[in-house]
Amino acid sequence: MAQHNPSHQSKNTAHFSQMGFNSGRGPRPGEIQHVRSKNAKGTLLRIWDYLKLQRRGLFIVVISTALISCLMLLGPYLIGKTIDNYIVPHHFHGLIRMGFILFGVYFLGALFTWIQQYVASSLSQNTVRDMRQDLFDKYQALPIRFFDQKTHGELMSRATNDIANVSNTLNQTVVQLISSLFILVGSVVMMLSLSLWMTLITILTVPTVALITKKVTKYTRQYFSEQQRHLGEVNGFVQENISGLRVIKTFGREAQSIEEFKEINEKLRLVGIKAQSLSGSMGPMMNTMRNLSFVVISVCGGVFAYHDLITIGIIVSFLNYSNQFSQPINQLANQYNLLQSAIAGAERVFEVLDQASETLEENKGVSLKEVKGEVIFDRVNFGYESDVPVLKNLSLHASPGQMIALVGPTGAGKTTIINLLSRFYDIQSGQIFIDGKDIYTLDKHFLRQQIGLVLQDAYVFSGTIRENIRYGRLAATDREVEEAARLANADAFISRLPNGYETQLNAEGSNLSQGQRQLLTIARAVLANPAILILDEATSSVDTRTELHIQEAMKTLMKGRTSFVIAHRLSTIQDADHILVINNGEVVEQGSHEALLLQGGFYATLYKHQLTQGNVS
Numbered sequence: 001m002a003q004h005n006p007s008h009q010s011k012n013t014a015h016f017s018q019m020g021f022n023s024g025r026g027p028r029p030g031e032i033q034h035v036r037s038k039n040a041k042g043t044l045l046r047i048w049d050y051l052k053l054q055r056r057g058l059f060i061v062v063i064s065t066a067l068i069s070c071l072m073l074l075g076p077y078l079i080g081k082t083i084d085n086y087i088v089p090h091h092f093h094g095l096i097r098m099g100f101i102l103f104g105v106y107f108l109g110a111l112f113t114w115i116q117q118y119v120a121s122s123l124s125q126n127t128v129r130d131m132r133q134d135l136f137d138k139y140q141a142l143p144i145r146f147f148d149q150k151t152h153g154e155l156m157s158r159a160t161n162d163i164a165n166v167s168n169t170l171n172q173t174v175v176q177l178i179s180s181l182f183i184l185v186g187s188v189v190m191m192l193s194l195s196l197w198m199t200l201i202t203i204l205t206v207p208t209v210a211l212i213t214k215k216v217t218k219y220t221r222q223y224f225s226e227q228q229r230h231l232g233e234v235n236g237f238v239q240e241n242i243s244g245l246r247v248i249k250t251f252g253r254e255a256q257s258i259e260e261f262k263e264i265n266e267k268l269r270l271v272g273i274k275a276q277s278l279s280g281s282m283g284p285m286m287n288t289m290r291n292l293s294f295v296v297i298s299v300c301g302g303v304f305a306y307h308d309l310i311t312i313g314i315i316v317s318f319l320n321y322s323n324q325f326s327q328p329i330n331q332l333a334n335q336y337n338l339l340q341s342a343i344a345g346a347e348r349v350f351e352v353l354d355q356a357s358e359t360l361e362e363n364k365g366v367s368l369k370e371v372k373g374e375v376i377f378d379r380v381n382f383g384y385e386s387d388v389p390v391l392k393n394l395s396l397h398a399s400p401g402q403m404i405a406l407v408g409p410t411g412a413g414k415t416t417i418i419n420l421l422s423r424f425y426d427i428q429s430g431q432i433f434i435d436g437k438d439i440y441t442l443d444k445h446f447l448r449q450q451i452g453l454v455l456q457d458a459y460v461f462s463g464t465i466r467e468n469i470r471y472g473r474l475a476a477t478d479r480e481v482e483e484a485a486r487l488a489n490a491d492a493f494i495s496r497l498p499n500g501y502e503t504q505l506n507a508e509g510s511n512l513s514q515g516q517r518q519l520l521t522i523a524r525a526v527l528a529n530p531a532i533l534i535l536d537e538a539t540s541s542v543d544t545r546t547e548l549h550i551q552e553a554m555k556t557l558m559k560g561r562t563s564f565v566i567a568h569r570l571s572t573i574q575d576a577d578h579i580l581v582i583n584n585g586e587v588v589e590q591g592s593h594e595a596l597l598l599q600g601g602f603y604a605t606l607y608k609h610q611l612t613q614g615n616v617s
Helices: 013-018 040-051 055-087 092-141 144-148 152-194 196-243 245-250 254-280 282-306 312-353 414-421 444-449 465-470 478-487 491-496 514-528 544-558 593-599 602-613
Strands: 375-382 391-398 403-407 429-434 451-455 532-536 562-566 578-583 586-591
Touching: 040 092, 040 152, 040 312, 055 092, 055 152, 055 312, 092 152, 092 312, 152 196, 152 312, 196 254, 196 282, 196 312, 254 312, 282 312, 375 414, 391 414, 391 578, 391 586, 403 414, 414 532, 414 562, 444 451, 451 514, 451 544, 465 478, 465 514, 478 491, 478 514, 478 544, 514 544, 532 544, 578 593, 578 602, 586 593, 586 602, 593 602
Parallel strands: 403 562, 403 578, 451 532, 532 562
Antiparallel strands: 375 391, 375 429, 578 586
């Protein structure tokens, strides 16, 4: 038997994912998953790869920062000279002249600072724009299995909170790191030119600062990583509860939801306190060291001046330079601390970007000139987990144009068959053929273009009704869109809307009924004109009257196409050419509706039960 693994890839995953073909399996919101920074250096290098794309912006930031640093270093030097040459000797005109010069120095410093901040902000936003775009592109290319294993809230958190975390840090860190480097080196050079001994006294605080920084930052990255993870859990829980609010209220579980959220929220609060308080402690500690250095320099400078070893102007210059010298050290310590937060967020983004993408296999397979629609499953075995089989040695045959119904209890494997036919998942053994061709020899994008999906959860997008129907075939004309709507029995309700086909839909089509949304998805499938059609419990969420309209539309849609219909209401499949009864991943019965009733087995029992319940007409 042919063996297949999940490495087969394609670019078209997102279309089916957005259509709602997603089981949503994943960790329960609030469940603890231990995530820690794995490779800080590698993550920083990858962020730098994005920054390098903004070469012009980086060049402007570096040049403007260098000019600002030179002006900042020039200021204290001029102040010292002003004191020694003009204030002490009482040279008034020289003092006025130096005042204007100092004003010009600080004005230019402010101007270049504005330019620097503007360009740095653009640089930061451009960088995170590229990261966000890459992340969204990756979401479009990832296989369904990935989305089944993650909560939607967690994935949203990576695209919003984690990216914003990187953005905020970059906005401050890039400029501060460059500026701190210039100021640190420049301050040392200027201080050495004034007094060797005073310079040595000033830099005595450096080892202490380095030791404190090392101790504190040892824990900050871990706490920031945990904070981002818990934030993702909170987002996931909120999204899940808002989506399921009707269910929560129906079963009176508001208090339980509040308690669960309180527990998750408390975990976020506790780890947030650790991360923020530890990060915030750097500033006060650095200020204490700076003030201590200021006192030492003042006392030592006073002693040296008393013995005529230095002038008062040099002491004043040194006090300014010591402030400038300690400030970059403080900033470097704080920025290094902030980088831990950016690294934690970036690692979560890169974790997604490093996932195997479906697009790896694009255009490697063949395409058929015409698809008639013959489908064969030959002894197929599959399990979502390798040790838990879902389909066991399953075989089926659908001739072109046949309607094949799949019946069975929940979890029997009906939807799994559709997953495998569409190659959302890959089989572990066996073969699947379309028109005699193994689907693993077909281009995956081509394969999915031949399959139309109408699902239980009718998914529509924000936009006009016309745009939603045209989603089935973007090149379709307005006339073709409207013809597809008529064939799908959707034209009648669309025409009654004030703006007709130009009616704007809310997010997820909340301003339409479930039945109306379902008719739109059928119209979309009609327009796509697929060779193979999949109807996955398409009428299970509507009332009987609406069901009749949808069944009419589906009959039109199925005409001349190979169709797989999954239905709990057996009234929708009585006209099927062949019915497969699936239980525990195996075909236990098969035949026509009448033949299965005569067998008196599983199908007959299910039919009689629905008949007594009034679910069969």
